[in-house]
Amino acid sequence: MRAIAAEAGVSVGNAYYYFAGKEALIQAYYDRAQAEHEAACRELLAKETSFAARLSGVLREWVRVSEPYHEFAVKFFKHAAEPTNPLSPFSAQSSPAREASIAIYRQVVEGSADRMNAELREELPELLWLLSMGMVLFWVHDTSPGCERTHRLIDVTVPLVDRLVGLSHLPGLRGITKDFIAAVHELRA
DSSP: OHHHHHHHTSOHHHHHHHOSSHHHHHHHHHHHHHHHHHHHHHHHHHHOOOHHHHHHHHHHHHHHHHGGGHHHHHHHHHHHTSTTSTTSTTSSTTHHHHHHHHHHHHHHHHTOOSOOOHHHHHHHHHHHHHHHHHHHHHHHHOOSGGGHHHHHHHHHHHHHHHHHHHHTTSGGGHHHHHHHHHHHHHHHO
16 A cells, blocks of 8 residues: 555555555456446447457457456456455456446347357356456566467457357257357356
């Protein structure tokens, strides 16, 4: 908190007036970053109807709006990765930012004109958020210039997800889709 207060040009007491501690400050960062991501995706989600383009655009916008915080993310990720830490994206304390992020992926799915299994369509927003968490982990460790490797990961992952989602409605694959959704429900319980 001392370092944060010094960097912000305020007293430590002032920093504690607004934030009870570093966890509260980082939660505020999560909320702010999520709001920035949502605003950055608004235009894309309003005009694009292709599932792949919507997903790719949302993931790319996350990388773009998060880029200024890349060095910072590396430093706090060790705390966020700890399951019992309030900074974990899966913690109760992080639920507002998590739910807002899942809502963006819900928009990705609901605004898509692509055909997909109806049951999968319902589960997909949370599954896409989990995919994005994998992308975040990759991004945290990405030292390539301009996070080129993270952009390449998006380039190779989105078409695969798009194909799998697109195949989910086909009669021969409905059973596999149903089994997959049952596994998701079991693991979530």
